[in-house]
Amino acid sequence: MDTDSNYTETLEKTVRDLLERQEDLIRTAFTDQLTGLGNRGGFAHSLEEIWEQELPVTMAFIDIDNLKHCNDIFGHDEGNRYILQVSLYLKLYMKVDEAAFRLGGDEFAILSTIATEDDLAERLEHCRTILLKNNDSEMPHSFSYGVSHADPALGEAPNRMTLDADHRMYDYKLRHAMHLDRRNITQVHADDFEISDRVFDAFSMLNEGRYFFIENLDKHRILWSQGALRDLGLPSEHIDNYRDYWKTRVHPDDLEACIDDIDQVYNGTKHRRVMQYRVRNAAGGYVLCRVRGFRIDGDGNVPSLYVGELVN
Template sequence: MNESYRLGEQSIIAHLQRLANGASTAELDVSALPAELRAIGEQLQKTYAVLKQERQLLERSAYIDPLTNLGNRGGLDRHVDQLWRKGVPFTCAYIDIDHLKHCNDTFGHAEGNRYILGICRVLTETMKHDDLLFRIGGDEFVLVSPTVDEAELERRLERTRSDLIEATSDGKAPMIASFSFGCSRVDPLAGDTHRQTVMDADRKMYRYKLMHRVQQPKEDNASQRPIADQLPCNDRVFQAISMSSETRYPFILNLDTGESQWSINAVRDFGLPSQHPYNSVDMWLARVHPEDRANVRTELDMVLNGTWHFHYMQYRVMDATGKYVLCDCTGYRLDATDTEPNMYVGIIINRSLADTTDSVTGLGDIHTLVNAIGEMRRVAHEVGFVAIKIDDIAQVNARFGFDAGDRVLAESAACLMECSRGKGRLFRSTGPMFVALFDDLGSEETDAIADEIERFLGSPVLFGSFEYQPPLRVATLHLDAVDRQPVSILNELKALLKEAPQIPGTKLN
């Protein structure tokens, strides 16, 4: 074997090793190979070209939306992760296309796709050079800007939306095009989190949609049934919602007729005349404390006459026993559509009953947990418990302050809610201990959820530029039936946590 042939073989082997290691630029100089190896080299180059094209297609499908050629949700996550690692502040806008379902139902999905592409085009035209736009769902977009602040991005999107509405309101377009949006500024080094950003922008977008709804022109031949003769809510669905919490009372008010719908709990706890009273605003104001009544009436009048669309106040209301209780009252005005009346929709929280909610995490507290376990003694089926303890909270409080410790607990509670997948009831037991109760769940399913909690619960929390990963312990307990007192079960969970291995986090000493 001559030296030239041996060197050629080494070049081919090195090329194959680079391919095996996932190199993105594994070129082979075929002309430098000896004549007897060039055919092999050419075949390898062709194979590499095919593999490279397939990889590009796979990456495109993983990160690119096929309809708009924008980044998809995977692309958004990758871009945000890059900004986060660099510690770069940025503003994100959550954008939701208005009336896409109406477009699909009325004009067909082909027109719906044209509507989406039209919104995509106008949003792209308003972008700065370092902005990126992503389509993360059927009617959802996210715009990320590292340089523009929240107020400037809101002004830009408002101008774009106004121009779009004006351009499609001449009757030539199939429908009036518009979108709703909410903007949020995030600074990773200031301790902001992905979850806080998403929730803030999404909440603002939803509120904007409620306050700036665009009405589509009514078709001449449309035969609509009268919309003001009933409330647009199925009684069974409404009652299912209203019974889901003893402390929360949803309500719906038809502003066109004055009729309202209230939960059974509200009728019981506030002594309302029925679930469907008329003149419900006056009825409710009569129960408001005299010192609070004038302010409440003024704000409600602003909502009812359309000046405001959002209402939030905390005031005192007389309950069925004649005592005044503190309530949080939140409501939205929904302007009429072709199929719905003008409505005022909201929820009232009775703070005299809500004191069993942990103020830091929003989960049920130890009293609620004990009551929940006590209830399980009356039903004869299996129960799964997952107990979680966040270690080193005392050290976090000592080094960074109690607000930092509360942030760790709040973030852990939010992750716990995601990991439980809505299957269980969640509680903050005592201090840094959480308990998830899974009704009628087998031991294998309980263990699977515990494994997921171990993998994802300890998400990092930033204190300035310091990234803290909380250490934690996880333990499970499965019972075929609850046949013991709640205190006995909680003591067993504490003992199991003490024996459970620690999932290590950031060392603070």
């Protein structure tokens, strides 16, 4: 009996140890190493569980303001300090049973099955205000956010909620991030483009790792990032008469909508642009791309600009 009892205890301990190790592995796989928050995989897993349980959920997309500029001017150690400070403040303003995630780079998300849109937005606004005040860095620390809600039991899809939150975050950034005090931030490469730091204000609204572009709407000339040259097979980083050139790259079925959208940016009837269409890549095939951009009006002394990103 003692032998059987010892064997059973040993077996039970082995099973417990294996389960604990499995839980540790899962926890590590779903954790962002810098902040200790959940990572992109953890976010996807949590979202899947919420939809399986058909729980109403409110989510927020959060995007750090001017992180790329911070890295460029003050170095990546200061950039990591910026990320950690934002993650700490987000934790302080979250409630029990809410989860925060760092999706990568400057992007965060919050999932809550207990908060309304207004409640979560109010807390994030207060969090942002306090973050701006309690900062000893040489540049402002802040973030932009967008909040959305969905009910899986009503047949609503998670991608609709995430897109809504992303669009609202981008709108918030356009309204607020451009007005941050940048007096202590050194200008970088502004003269290379013969433009003011308005362009860097616009670039700070965008995520890293995308195909960036800047267009002088008065001269109909566009400047593309090096990644676009490589992956889209563009003939040069500078392209004149962009509207006409793009007709050769967009799928014929998407061309009319694309040109109509570009025309609205050109004539100033549309300032914010978000759309999808198929674009021919360097290999000659078509890939579905998403374009986000913003028109910055000029005057007699400076040109009107269109600044944005294209995401494959």
